[in-house]
Each structure stands twice: as C-alpha cells, then as structure tokens.
Amino acid sequence: MLELPFLPFCALLGGLGVACVAFVSAWCQQWRGGFAWDGSARMFNWHPVLMVTGLVVLYGAAALVYRLPFSWRGPKLPWKVLHGALALAAFCLAVPGLVAVFSFHDARGTPNMYSLHSWLGLATVLLFSCQWLAGFASFLLPWAPAWLRALYKPVHVFFGSTILMLAVASCVSGINEKLFFSLGTWRRPGVQHGPGDRWAQGGPGAALPAIRTAGSFPSRHEKPPRRSRGWRVAGLGCPGRGERCPSLPKEKRDNGVRPSAP
Numbered sequence: 229m230l231e232l233p234f235l236p237f238c239a240l241l242g243g244l245g246v247a248c249v250a251f252v253s254a255w256c257q258q259w260r261g262g263f264a265w266d267g268s269a270r271m272f273n274w275h276p277v278l279m280v281t282g283l284v285v286l287y288g289a290a291a292l293v294y295r296l297p298f299s300w301r302g303p304k305l306p307w308k309v310l311h312g313a314l315a316l317a318a319f320c321l322a323v324p325g326l327v328a329v330f331s332f333h334d335a336r337g338t339p340n341m342y343s344l345h346s347w348l349g350l351a352t353v354l355l356f357s358c359q360w361l362a363g364f365a366s367f368l369l370p371w372a373p374a375w376l377r378a379l380y381k382p383v384h385v386f387f388g389s390t391i392l393m394l395a396v397a398s399c400v401s402g403i404n405e406k407l408f409f410s411l412g413t414w415r416r417p418g419v420q421h422g423p424g425d426r427w428a429q430g431g432p433g434a435a436l437p438a439i440r441t442a443g444s445f446p447s448r449h450e451k452p453p454r455r456s457r458g459w460r461v462a463g464l465g466c467p468g469r470g471e472r473c474p475s476l477p478k479e480k481r482d483n484g485v486r487p488s489a490p
C-alpha cells in the first residue's frame with residue numbers, strides 16, 4: 229500500500245479541495261452566466277459551488293482532524309470542537325446550496341426531486357444531519373455515558389466515511405447531469421465554448437473521487453493507541469490497533485490482535 233508522509237499528504241488533499249472549488253466556481257462564473265439570488269439559472273449556480281465547498285471540502289477537512297498527529301496528544305476536547313465546527317460549517321453551506329436549487333426549480337415551475345441525483349443528494353444531506361446530531365449528542369454533550377460513546381464510535385466512523393463517499397457521488401452525478409442537460413441547449417452569447425469549459429467541468433469530476441480515495445491512505449499511518457475508558461466500561465476490548473488489552477482473557481488477547489506495524 230502506498231504510504232506518503234502525512235502532512236505533505238494533507239497539503240495535497242487541501243490543494244485538490246481548493247482546486248475543485250476553483251474549477252466549479254470558474255465553470256459557473258465563466259461559462260454558466262455567474263451568480264445571483266433571484267430564482268434564475270444564475271441562482272442555480274450557487275448550488276454546485278456551495279455543495280462542493282461544504283459537503284466535500286469542509287466535511288473532508290473535518291474527517292481528517294483526528295488523523296493529524298497533533299490531535300493524538302493532549303486534551304481531546306479542542307479537536308472534537310474543531311471536528312464538529314467544520315461539519316457544522318459544511319451544513320451551513322449545504323442549506324443555502326439546497327435552497328438555491330429548490331427555488332430555481334420553483335421559479336421555473338420545474339418539478340422537484342425527479343432525478344437519481346436529487347434523491348441521492350437529499351439522502352446524503354439527511355444522513356449528514358443525523359450524523360452531526362448524533363455525534364454532537366454523544367461526544368460533545370457532557371451527560372452521554374462512556375459506554376454509549378464507546379458503542380457509538382465505530383458506527384460514527386463508518387457512517388462518516390460512507391456519507392463522504394455519498395457526497396462525492398452526489399457531486400459527480402450532479403455535474404454529469406448538468407452537463408447532460410446543457411449539452412447543445414445552452415450557450416452564453418459571446419463566450420467561446422471549448423477545452424476551457426470541458427476542463428472546468430471534468431476537473432472537479434475527476435478530482436472529487438480522487439480526494440475521497442486519497443483520503444483513505446493516511447489511515448495506514450500509525451497512530452498511538454489511546455486508552456479509552458469507554459471501551460473498558462463497555463467491555464469491548466481495546467480500541468487501538470495491535471494493542472494488547474489487559475482486560476481480556478489471555479487466549480482472546482493473543483487471537484485476532486494484529487501486531488503493530490514495524
């Protein structure tokens with residue numbers, strides 16, 4: 229498996245994210261008429277920009293917070309707050325992004341929710357909202373018991389990565405759909421269509437899945453196991469990879485525990 233130094237890798241992911249936002253914004257500004265908030269096609273243009281920025285770039289950054297080596301030491305609370313705040317910022321961008329597309333449809337009398345993209349997108353946003361609420365209630369509110377946090381943590385991690393994957397799929401299907409709708413039917417007067425707008429559409433189409441795929445590499449990096457009280461309270465063994473858990477009987481301790489990477 230490819231392993232890259234972690235911090236340059238994060239910088240690469242950040243660069244890809246910024247490039248995606250830049251490509252989508254340039255596409256909407258240069259080849260799709262720019263931005264407005266008036267129910268017109270220019271209002272629709274906020275939709276791709278806000279969805280890509282919120283649900284892929286900011287949410288992707290939130291997902292990387294716990295992989296930063298600085299977050300493995302010291303108090304965990306500031307990192308939890310940063311993780312939650314980035315996800316909340318993503319949600320705050322997604323809401324006007326959705327308002328833009330629904331208002332655009334309403335203003336033109338186009339029916340809502342008629343495509344695979346719209347259902348996939350809405351499901352993604354609903355799952356995202358549930359994930360944020362459940363994460364906030366379990367990890368940030370002080371009264372959640374340690375056993376509940378321990379039980380819910382793997383579920384949160386699983387859904388976190390699934391929702392990011394769904395967000396990328398929504399963006400790629402949305403770009404594809406917009407391209408399909410506009411092929412041959414929409415031309416901005418006086419603007420030359422050619423390789424430029426193909427790059428502006430195809431660039432994020434390729435970079436978005438790349439961000440998602442690349443985002444899984446750093447998980448290979450060794451992270452020192454944290455002894456979480458919750459795991460012991462819940463009787464679930466040890467959270468850290470390759471960690472020997474003293475609370476388990478010897479035969480269980482030795483079976484199924486992967487040795488640490490050399």
Ligand code: HEM
Nearest residue numbers: 276279283330333340341343346349350398399402403406
């Ligand atoms: C995570 C990201 C995204 C989500 C959650 C999402 C969600 C949605 C939803 C719920 C609708 C239905 C609105 C309605 O029926 O009135 C919609 C429509 C649409 N979206 Fe997205 N979207 C995302 C990204 C994108 C991107 C990047 C584009 C690129 C241009 C895009 C293009 C479209 C288009 C063309 C429509 C209108 C046609 C349709 O309803 O399928 N979307 N989106």
